[in-house]
Amino acid sequence: MPELPEVETLRRQLRPELIGRTIVSGRAFSSAKFTQATDLVGVSITEVTRRGKYLLFELEDDRELIVHLGMTGQLRMEPSAAEPDQYERAAWLLDDDRRFVFRDVRRFGRIAVVDAGDYSSLPTLHHLGPEPFDRALTGAVLHAALRSSDRRIKTQLLSQRPIAGVGNIYADEAAWLAMVNPTWRRVTRPEAERLLDALRHVLADGIEHGGTTLRDYRTVDGGEGEHQRHLECYGRGGRPCSRCGTELVAKSIDARTTTWCPVCQRR
DNA sequence: ACTGTAACCTGCAGGC
DNA sequence: TGCCTGCAGGTTACAG
The missing domain is CATH 1.10.8.50 (Helicase, Ruva Protein; domain 3)
Incomplete structure (x- = not known):
């Protein structure tokens, strides 16, 4: 699915929903591409930004949650009681009793939790070119x-x-x-x-x-x-x-x- | 360090 | 109806 306009659209929609929210717990599909979702317990989200096709959720403890949507990734906000479907790959329970859900049929997406700014585990992000609207890009x-x-x-x-x-x-x-x-x-x-x-x-x-x-x-x-x-x-x-x-x-x-x-x- | 290729996955549309 | 093939917004590991 996701190129810059799709990811930016999601960022703008998610930002007001997630800033200031605390993640109570996380769960993940049993694949190394998603299991880091469970590393977030009792930590709050301070900002939601984007680099290229990567969504970056800044956390209060100087870490970042990184979400890449692959080809078929989707992000949703749901009531905590909603039934998870078979394509849910990660979900975080929030302190407002909602769930922030990552759904991805083909599992080409990826979840990572890193120290803020340390993208060495994600080669494409690590070597990412300038943002299209960066004025330094001429x-x-x-x-x-x-x-x-x-x-x-x-x-x-x-x-x-x-x-x-x-x-x-x-x-x-x-x-x-x-x-x-x-x-x-x-x-x-x-x-x-x-x-x-x-x-x-x-x-x-x-x-x-x-x-x-x-x-x-x-x-x-x-x-x-x-x-x-x-x-x-x-x-x-x-x-x-x-x-x-x-x-x-x-x-x-x-x-x-x-x-x-x-x-x-x-x- | 760079390049081409295969691999990772599932669903769907189209041809037979 | 059913089977088979090819194709789909992407990144990454690996071989050369």
């Missing part, structure tokens, strides 16, 4: 980052190194908007400028629309996002480009389906 900075590798632009974006939080949907959307071909291995400085503008544009739109619900993604209240109604490129292979009418092409690029317009996204 076209020149993105250009330099993309030049440091010969991998395809799409692959580099998905690596989380040049910029944080971009996944398959928003990578295809931004490349289309910027008229940059995702299969290129190098971009010019002006192309990098356009790509950064486009990334910011599609991510901001995604947040504005509460995220993209294709299958599993749900907001905290169980609702769907709206951004799937605004997609111009992702998932539209074989259909006409809304800019020029040419049939969009979909091919597997480094094992991820990638869609682009062979006319607009051409030099």
Whole structure:
């Protein structure tokens, strides 16, 4: 499910519910990916932040609870009496008699409890690139980052190194908007400028629309996002480009389906 | 240090 | 109806 707009939507919804709440107890599905959820007893949440696709719950004891949603993760608030379903992977009982629940059908998600700021156990977070809306991230900075590798632009974006939080949907959307071909291995400085503008544009739109619900993604209240109604490129292979009418092409690029317009996204 | 590939999981849609 | 294959918002371990 979850790219930056989906995770940011959840962060904004969870923050007022969780700040100041004390975790009474935690339970977890019996897999090392989730069992650290049980390490939190009698500790309160002081802030809810985000880096890329990672949700960070700051705790009063200078630790952080980190949640990554994988492909199918969901976060919910429930009354403590609610029946857990078979896909619940972690749940925390709060001092207001509600449960904060992590549900994840495919179990690609992950729960970690770390000392504040110590991300060495999560390689992608540890080496995460700048936030898309960080003012220090300029076209020149993105250009330099993309030049440091010969991998395809799409692959580099998905690596989380040049910029944080971009996944398959928003990578295809931004490349289309910027008229940059995702299969290129190098971009010019002006192309990098356009790509950064486009990334910011599609991510901001995604947040504005509460995220993209294709299958599993749900907001905290169980609702769907709206951004799937605004997609111009992702998932539209074989259909006409809304800019020029040419049939969009979909091919597997480094094992991820990638869609682009062979006319607009051409030099 | 970097890169490509397989692996981790389950559900669902489409073809036969 | 049922079986089989391929595909899905991601990250990470491992081999070269």
